[in-house]
Amino acid sequence: MIASYPDRRFQLWEYRVGHGSLLIRSPKGPEADLNVDLIFVGVAYLAVPRTLKGLAVDQGTAEDVAAVSAAFGEVASDHVFALLSQGRRHPIVAVACQISENGEDIFDSPF
Numbered sequence: 001m002i003a004s005y006p007d008r009r010f011q012l013w014e015y016r017v018g019h020g021s022l023l024i025r026s027p028k029g030p031e032a033d034l035n036v037d038l039i040f041v042g043v044a045y046l047a048v049p050r051t052l053k054g055l056a057v058d059q060g061t062a063e064d065v066a067a068v069s070a071a072f073g074e075v076a077s078d079h080v081f082a083l084l085s086q087g088r089r090h091p092i093v094a095v096a097c098q099i100s101e102n103g104e105d106i107f108d109s110p111f
Contacts, residue, residue: 027106042095052085
């Protein structure tokens with residue numbers, strides 16, 4: 001497990017085509033002092049709903065890699081990540097994932 005945020009709500013927040021950069025954010029608000037940003041770079045594939053209630057980030061399992069390979073084509077296993085939410089696994093193929101907890105304005109971009 002890379003990180004777990006069981007009490008936060010995340011949203012697909014921003015995507016930049018140029019470098020395949022994806023931001024999934026849980027914005028700060030009355031119950032949370034900090035944003036939680038999941039920043040993926042070099043995104044090649046994702047199967048993620050727009051909102052996620054409760055979230056854990058993990059490296060992809062062999063099953064995740066097989067499912068993504070069947071849908072997308074052969075992928076390097078170290079480039080497969082999985083978002084776990086409400087009992088489901090949502091794969092993302094990306095070069096890297098970074099997690100940032102920050103107090104920036106919710107409309108500030110990390111890109």
